[in-house]
Amino acid sequence: MIxxxxxxxxxxxxxxxxxxxxxxxxTLIAGGTDVMVKIRxxxxxxxxxxxxxxxxxxxxxxxxxxxxxxxLTTHRMIEQSQLVMEELPALHDGASEVGSVQIRxxxxxxxxxxxxxxxADTSGPLLALDATVVLEGPEGRRTVPVMxxxxxxxxxxxxxxxxxxxxxxSEDMGNFGSAYWKHSRRKAMELPLLGVAVALKLSEDKKEIxxxxxxxxxxxxxxxxxxxAEDFLKGxxxxxxxxxxxxxxxxSPDCCxxxxxxxxxxxxxxxxxxxxxxxMAAKAAERAGKSRQRRGR
Amino acid sequence: xxxxxxxxxLNGDAVTAEVPVTWxxxxxxxxxxxxxxxxxxxxxxxxxxxxxxxxxxxxxxxxFPIPEIAGKSVTTIEGLAAGDGTLHPLQKSFLENNGVQxxxxxxxxxxxxxxxxxxxxxxxxxxxRTGIAGNFCRCTGYVQIVEAVQTAAKVEK
Numbered sequence: 001m002i003x004x005x006x007x008x009x010x011x012x013x014x015x016x017x018x019x020x021x022x023x024x025x026x027t028l029i030a031g032g033t034d035v036m037v038k039i040r041x042x043x044x045x046x047x048x049x050x051x052x053x054x055x056x057x058x059x060x061x062x063x064x065x066x067x068x069x070x071x072l073t074t075h076r077m078i079e080q081s082q083l084v085m086e087e088l089p090a091l092h093d094g095a096s097e098v099g100s101v102q103i104r105x106x107x108x109x110x111x112x113x114x115x116x117x118x119x120a121d122t123s124g125p126l127l128a129l130d131a132t133v134v135l136e137g138p139e140g141r142r143t144v145p146v147m148x149x150x151x152x153x154x155x156x157x158x159x160x161x162x163x164x165x166x167x168x169x170s171e172d173m174g175n176f177g178s179a180y181w182k183h184s185r186r187k188a189m190e191l192p193l194l195g196v197a198v199a200l201k202l203s204e205d206k207k208e209i210x211x212x213x214x215x216x217x218x219x220x221x222x223x224x225x226x227x228x229a230e231d232f233l234k235g236x237x238x239x240x241x242x243x244x245x246x247x248x249x250x251x252s253p254d255c256c257x258x259x260x261x262x263x264x265x266x267x268x269x270x271x272x273x274x275x276x277x278x279x280m281a282a283k284a285a286e287r288a289g290k291s292r293q294r295r296g297r
Numbered sequence: 298x299x300x301x302x303x304x305x306x307l308n309g310d311a312v313t314a315e316v317p318v319t320w321x322x323x324x325x326x327x328x329x330x331x332x333x334x335x336x337x338x339x340x341x342x343x344x345x346x347x348x349x350x351x352x353x354x355x356x357x358x359x360x361f362p363i364p365e366i367a368g369k370s371v372t373t374i375e376g377l378a379a380g381d382g383t384l385h386p387l388q389k390s391f392l393e394n395n396g397v398q399x400x401x402x403x404x405x406x407x408x409x410x411x412x413x414x415x416x417x418x419x420x421x422x423x424x425x426r427t428g429i430a431g432n433f434c435r436c437t438g439y440v441q442i443v444e445a446v447q448t449a450a451k452v453e454k
Contacts, residue, residue, distance in 0.1 A: 003298050006318040006364045029362070036321070036360045037341045045319075053365055076354075100431020101409065103342055105354040106361070188430035189343060 004045040010054040012136060012163065018050050019161045020138060026050050028163065030072060031106035033099065034115045052110075058165055063087075067169040071110025075122070079104060088169060089287050090125035090178035090197045097121045097182045100189055110164045113149070116156045116222075117191075123150070123223040124197035125180045127215035131169045137162035150222035176201045176211070177288025179280045183272055193264045194218050194272050198280040202238065202288045209233045209285075214246070214277060219256035219269060226250035229277065238285055243278035250277045303367040307332075308376030316363055323347045323358035325366075326373060334374035334404040338433070345432035348405035349373045355412035357431075374404035377411065387411060387449040396445035398436035406432045410446045419450060 009015045019026060025047040029035045039045045052058070058070035061081050067088060069078070078084050078095035085092045098104055098112065098121045112122045113133065123146070131146045138161055146167075149156050158164060178199035184190040195217035201210045212233035214226040229250040236242045249255060251273035258269035302315045307330065314329050326332045326349070338346035340359050347358040350372040377385045387410050390396070397403050406429060413420055413428035420428065425446045426439075434442060 001298075002319055004319060005299055006301070006362060008364055008367075032362055032365075033342055033357075033360055036362065040340060049362070051362070051365065099342070100345065101412070101428055102345060102348055102355045102357045102431045105356055188427070189433075 030108040030111040033107040069167040075104035090180040093180035094121040094125040124195040124215040124217040128197035134166040177284040179283035196276040200284040226255035247277035306370040322361035348408040390445040390449035394445035396442040
């Protein structure tokens with residue numbers, strides 16, 4: 001018999017004091033599309049679920065200085081945000097690919113990241129956009145780069161008494177073009193076999209790559225950055241051959257450690273990294289050109 | 298098991314329910330209100346047979362914790378036709394375009410289609426397909442369903 005209490009605090013302060021009171025006996029729940037499924041599938045529940053849905057003021061997408069996205073922002077809000085689509089397009093790609101409309105209407109960005117599934121569709125984009133998470137706990141606030149947030153499959157640096165409240169992305173990321181590809185067998189209701197996110201900053205004449213960020217998901221136990229491939233791209237001319245070489249470097253054991261799983265084999269993941277990194281780099285470059293045009297308007 | 302008493306709007310009527318906190322919206326609709334139009338297919342948010350509208354947005358009722366429904370407005374398939382029984386344009390269109398075969402997915406499919414047309418009265422075929430991507434139909438192959446939604450969109454215009 002599944003039994004638990006369900007608490008609906010109305011403020012962050014209340015959430016923090018409940019976390020302190022219940023400690024490891026409590027689990028946080030936001031949209032519930034992971035937590036409810038887990039309870040049903042495992043037939044196990046914590047003593048209490050502490051709902052974050054009452055924190056309505058943590059649902060926002062703002063640009064002031066950098067970009068700020070509240071942890072309770074739904075994937076649907078991101079999908080429908082003109083700002084995200086134009087200025088952080090990889091995140092738009094990822095959020096729009098999660099589940100179905102029904103799932104995206106309730107599932108939150110904070111939940112997607114805190115659940116820390118290796119296949120999460122927003123982790124690659126946030127990693128490539130150099131996002132930072134803001135955590136609030138009894139000792140106050142701290143920020144952690146998304147790059148350091150995941151410690152393993154379904155594991156993060158978030159302490160049990162902390163709540164993820166916001167994602168921050170620096171203003172400069174608006175000068176990058178970015179793109180995310182969810183590699184899967186079906187068009188919807190699917191988990192990626194592999195995820196590839198690339199963000200590129202180009203020179204004024206669009207001929208040189210000034211900066212590059214490449215994130216791979218389902219390519220290692222946690223989402224990873226292919227830093228060697230990024231370093232290779234910096235300062236290089238923008239050509240197909242250069243992109244191709246970046247794909248080769250990104251697929252090497254120096255950058256990723258894909259495994260064979262039920263869903264596909266390691267060699268296929270490796271091969272697809274080699275194919276998809278150049279493809280996403282080209283798309284990111286195309287979008288970088290457009291964002292430059294937009295700013296010139 | 299702890300129970301919770303909550304009030305919300307169900308198909309336009311103010312209602313109150315006293316149910317265990319561990320229940321979800323689907324179970325409450327089916328067992329407390331005997332509204333059995335929304336179905337449990339998978340129970341984990343994959344199939345969409347339980348789709349209902351909460352404050353106008355399509356959601357999987359099977360994943361919606363019941364304590365979260367307090368103060369919200371829920372529309373189910375039973376609330377889609379007019380009070381006098383006149384079918385909604387989508388319902389008529391599904392019948393006329395053979396969008397219904399076994400019928401198990403139909404309630405959810407119609408609710409997703411309604412949410413789509415309410416928010417986007419003139420959708421492209423691709424937008425329709427995205428709008429119903431979370432509703433599995435194992436009979437029709439989707440073509441007639443997409444046509445039904447297209448026809449209903451024209452009628453409503």
